[in-house]
Amino acid sequence: EDQVTQSPEALRLQEGESSSLNCSYTVSGLRGLFWYRQDPGKGPEFLFTLYSAGEEKEKERLKATLTKKESFLHITAPKPEDSATYLCAVQAGGSARQLTFGSGTQLTVLP
Amino acid sequence: EADIYQTPRYLVIGTGKKITLECSQTMGHDKMYWYQQDPGMELHLIHYSYGVNSTEKGDLSSESTVSRIRTEHFPLTLESARPSHTSQYLCASRDASHHAFFGQGTRLTVV
Numbered sequence: 001e002d003q004v005t006q007s008p009e010a011l012r013l014q015e016g017e018s019s020s021l022n023c024s025y026t027v028s029g030l031r032g033l034f035w036y037r038q039d040p041g042k043g044p045e046f047l048f049t050l051y052s053a054g055e056e057k058e059k060e061r062l063k064a065t066l067t068k069k070e071s072f073l074h075i076t077a078p079k080p081e082d083s084a085t086y087l088c089a090v091q092a093g094g095s096a097r098q099l100t101f102g103s104g105t106q107l108t109v110l111p
Numbered sequence: 112e113a114d115i116y117q118t119p120r121y122l123v124i125g126t127g128k129k130i131t132l133e134c135s136q137t138m139g140h141d142k143m144y145w146y147q148q149d150p151g152m153e154l155h156l157i158h159y160s161y162g163v164n165s166t167e168k169g170d171l172s173s174e175s176t177v178s179r180i181r182t183e184h185f186p187l188t189l190e191s192a193r194p195s196h197t198s199q200y201l202c203a204s205r206d207a208s209h210h211a212f213f214g215q216g217t218r219l220t221v222v
Binding site: 034036041049085087106 | 156212216
């Protein structure tokens with residue numbers, strides 16, 4: 001059974017304090033790993049897709065990396081507007097249904 | 112920006128009522144999904160569709176039904192709402208690269 005585990009569950013940072021969020025996965029035949037940002041009361045917003053180990057993607061203060069067992073979302077010099085829940089999801093095989101989500105990391109950046 | 116819309120955004124309804132949550136997308140995606148998400152919790156797949164006239168139940172046991180008569184439209188119906196149905200319902204569609212685009216969600220409260 002495909003599993004996605006995100007850690008920590010919650011993270012509080014001071015503005016400018018860099019850190020990383022972790023997404024560990026167990027899946028047969030990874031087709032893609034996705035990072036989303038979710039603000040309270042809204043739907044997830046797509047950030048990145050990673051397809052193979054060693055791949056990296058960047059967007060503003062965020063950088064996502066992928067190994068064979070986990071992905072990291074690095075946040076460099078975060079700002080209060082980066083506060084949100086960050087979700088990780090994996091796509092396994094070719095079936096339409098197999099997008100498995102983690103429970104997310106709730107990030108709070110204090111001014 | 113993703114073009115996927117959910118209505119209503121918020122709904123408060125009495126026990127036993129029949130309700131339909133609407134979801135429409137203008138991207139021409141064949142694959143569409145309904146997820147249920149409680150606050151601070153992970154997304155649970157309740158229904159999905161490969162395309163017109165194709166619907167399947169997801170991992171989470173649900174008393175809801177869906178239909179897919181048109182590519183762009185994927186409504187979810189609760190025949191008899193109960194307080195246990197109180198949750199946020201998220202609709203998504205996916206493109207050929209497996210990217211999922213989410214609507215803003217419907218926050219349902221059954222009293």
